Amino acid sequence: MPNxxxxxxxxxxxxxxxxxxxxxxxxxxVAQELPAPLAVxxxxxxxxxxxxxxxxxxxxxxxxxxxxxxxxxxxxxxxxFGIFLYGLCFFFGLKHIPAGRGALVVxxxxxxxxxxxxxxxxxxxxxxKAWGSVIALAGCLTVIGNGDPLALLRGSVGLGxxxxxxxxxxxxxxxxxxxxxxxxxxxxxTTFFASLSGALLLGLAAxxxxxxxxAAWSWRVWASLLFLAIFGTAIAYTWFADAVHRLGAGHAxxxxxxxxxxxxxxxxxxxxxxxxxxxxxxxxxxxxGVWLTTLKKTSLETRP
Numbered sequence: 001m002p003n004x005x006x007x008x009x010x011x012x013x014x015x016x017x018x019x020x021x022x023x024x025x026x027x028x029x030v031a032q033e034l035p036a037p038l039a040v041x042x043x044x045x046x047x048x049x050x051x052x053x054x055x056x057x058x059x060x061x062x063x064x065x066x067x068x069x070x071x072x073x074x075x076x077x078x079x080x081f082g083i084f085l086y087g088l089c090f091f092f093g094l095k096h097i098p099a100g101r102g103a104l105v106v107x108x109x110x111x112x113x114x115x116x117x118x119x120x121x122x123x124x125x126x127x128x129k130a131w132g133s134v135i136a137l138a139g140c141l142t143v144i145g146n147g148d149p150l151a152l153l154r155g156s157v158g159l160g161x162x163x164x165x166x167x168x169x170x171x172x173x174x175x176x177x178x179x180x181x182x183x184x185x186x187x188x189x190t191t192f193f194a195s196l197s198g199a200l201l202l203g204l205a206a207x208x209x210x211x212x213x214x215a216a217w218s219w220r221v222w223a224s225l226l227f228l229a230i231f232g233t234a235i236a237y238t239w240f241a242d243a244v245h246r247l248g249a250g251h252a253x254x255x256x257x258x259x260x261x262x263x264x265x266x267x268x269x270x271x272x273x274x275x276x277x278x279x280x281x282x283x284x285x286x287x288x289g290v291w292l293t294t295l296k297k298t299s300l301e302t303r304p
Contacts, residue, residue, distance in 0.1 A: 009243050023227075
């Protein structure tokens with residue numbers, strides 16, 4: 001890849017991480033104001049899918065439908081894990097814990113991706129990666145336990161913490177499925193199919209849940225919805241998918257380290273959230289451990 005193209009990819013990745021940091025603030029607002037946030041989650045991805053589809057129409061001449069059971073399986077895998085399950089864990093988790101703290105838990109994502117790559121034979125393990133994973137896990141347990149790293153082992157953590165851990169699991173699945181999908185679809189098509197398939201699943205869940213009153217939504221909810229759809233999904237997801245295609249899943253995921261940094265800063269400014277020193281220290285351990293774990297590129301960028 002030419003240096004200019006690589007630099008542009010890195011810049012877009014950093015901006016995407018800043019947008020994803022902002023999604024925690026927008027998600028927290030929606031989760032606190034609405035008893036049933038799934039309608040917002042569904043509309044988010046409907047709007048994002050339509051925007052991405054329009055861009056693909058002008059820049060790529062359109063989006064071809066998936067061919068065969070394998071490609072359709074990828075489409076529904078993207079929507080189920082990366083949009084539907086992640087959306088459930090994200091919005092309902094944010095009903096119980098602050099946005100900044102939730103983002104610090106999700107910072108564990110790159111280390112989990114590297115460990116999964118090792119377990120599935122796509123990447124080797126070495127002492128540096130192993131120690132980095134242990135440090136990141138210790139930091140994550142500290143954040144989950146609100147300063148007590150043994151809280152999870154004692155079973156004294158709440159539903160919100162467990163749901164945010166679910167975000168880590170579902171995003172790991174989405175990253176690997178998305179990496180495979182970019183071998184069949186363009187980054188725009190990948191985001192388009194993921195958004196609409198996930199929106200359909202979320203919409204069905206919202207109808208089952210009920211309590212949908214769009215006219216009663218405040219301007220804060222609508223502003224959060226538009227931010228989530230346009231910046232947090234249409235732009236950020238596409239840029240991340242493009243980076244996975246160009247750099248590999250493991251290397252691109254290193255940048256997720258920046259999401260909690262942006263989220264904590266934005267939560268402090270916009271929501272007046274203040275996290276305790278033990279939680280912040282745990283967050284620093286997560287980031288340090290993930291940095292060690294993902295210090296070098298992974299083999300995911302070259303192996304299908």
